[in-house]
Amino acid sequence: MSKQSGDRARTVLSDPLRSRGTAFDYEQRRRLGLTGRLPAVTETLDQQASRCYEQLSRIDTPIAQFIYLDLLHDRNQTLYFKVLADHLAELLPVVYDPTVGQAIKEWSRDYRVAQAAFLSIDHVEDIRVSLESFGLGADDVDLIVCTDAEEILGIGDWGVNGVEISVGKLAVYTAAAGINPGRVIAVSLDCGTNNASLLNDPTYLGNRHSRVSGQRYDRFIAEYLRIAAELFPNAILHFEDFGPENARRILDRYRGDYRIFNDDMQGTGAIVVASVLSGMKVTRQTFAEQRLVVFGAGTAGTGMADQLAAGMVRDGLSEEQAKDRVWLIDKHGLVVDDMVDLPGYQRAYARAADEVRGWKRTNGSIDLLTVIEEVKPTILIGTSTVHGAFTEEVVRALCTGVERPILLPLSNPTERIEVMPQDAIDWSGGKALVAVGIPTDPHDHDGVTYTIGQANNSLLYPGLGLGAIVSGATHITDGMLLAAAEAVASQVDPTPPGASLLPPVQNLRASSAIAAFAVAQAAARDGVATRAHDDLTQAVQDAMWQAAYPDAEA
């Protein structure tokens, strides 16, 4: 074999978007210089996928399964997504939440290879060349997911290790909504880290200095956005797991200029709206009748407060009246307007000090139980990362105040959730309408089987992204977010005893297609669509990439 054909064989077999491994047939092997490089048998994709699944079944820890699948992702993406599609509900918790949290903690130590762009705040001048290195043209990219990893899930600052959340979110886009994996880029925006365990870890692979903030950070983000949008003008720029200050600031500052989407604020807000829409089918109430308590008023908590308050305004309340029905609780208890150093993103919902003067205080602050007793919320959401914060006493108090409270303990991963859903159902005597961020099995209580919906933005953002791509939306509008939420909620009947508030993960592809259709319609209504389709249903279907080896490309 000449050096040239040897190089060619290596190139084909190591390109995860082109490689088929044992599925290359005899002719293809000859043409691609692979003769003699693979065992004799030509397998089908189904046969390959069965073997992989069988191998996976022999691995007994989720993190080891994650590594197996990660290596497969880097070897043959068609096969990876076929295995994922065939066992979506079982494997989503392995490639994504909650296992991805552990993989991120161990990423540098377990370093393999990552299909991602590593952009460094110390080399802003390299952003362009790094993004160009993928060899993709202006029309070749639909979606870029970036993270600066300041607040990964509920586990904090994980520096460059956080790249795995960009990769994981993209895997969910493809598995759930058929976003073409050859048309996406995962990005790590490495700004340093304040995580001492990483800075002291000799195996850490990111910039070994504390997190850069201020003007240098702002310049880095501005350059990233400018260059990414210039090189790939049609790409959605998805932001994931930024700290609360930066997440909101970047979204507010650039939302009008770029096709950006903050998943933790907008995606989570929309899946919460979907959950509440479902819950209100049971309680037969409107948004305007809700009293919302958010425990953990950071990126996700304040993002969802905004979307639920917007729902109240749509139902006839003024903005003032809507804000008056929202209570935020953070580290120092109820957020009150005379608190010092109140972050800007909490100020809009701070309660007047006068109004709560007579409320019970513990060590100077007003705690969750007191707020529940005083407010009698119809909705309690947890985005605090404080495991166990929703105690039996809290859940019982919630149910004393209202007949069927909506209870959404959303913190991820499992070790951060405010209350396990099984406990919430038992303690509330089945009254609480529960959905959680993590996947959970059904739970039996008092003769009823409760199916617990997964209120994770992964049930919504893939369909939202697909709808934005199909319509060529220039911006992600509030109308598109609402359309996605309504489309998700429309797929369930939550009224029978024990029914879930959200569609099952097993149906995620169909569910994403329905959401994408509604999102594309909303983009057109909002005047941001650049592509019209005579048959939108067909356009959505056609846009969904399938895990198959296309004949023409062999």
Ligand SMILES: NC(=O)C1=CN([C@@H]2O[C@H](COP(=O)(O)OP(=O)(O)OC[C@H]3O[C@@H](n4cnc5c(N)ncnc54)[C@H](O)[C@@H]3O)[C@@H](O)[C@H]2O)C=CC1
């Ligand atoms: N289910 C879903 O789709 C999503 C879930 N999340 C989860 O929500 C949690 C928060 O995420 P982010 O908002 O991005 O983080 P964040 O760090 O922006 O917000 C967390 C907030 O909780 C507050 N907090 C900490 N200790 C507290 C305490 N003892 N009492 C009350 N508040 C306390 C923090 O001060 C902060 O404001 C994470 O666990 C994350 O995994 C986030 C996005 C989506």
Ligand SMILES: CC(=O)C(=O)O
């Ligand atoms: C689900 C998600 O985006 C988070 O926990 O941050």
Ligand SMILES: [Mg+2]
């Ligand atoms: Mg997130």
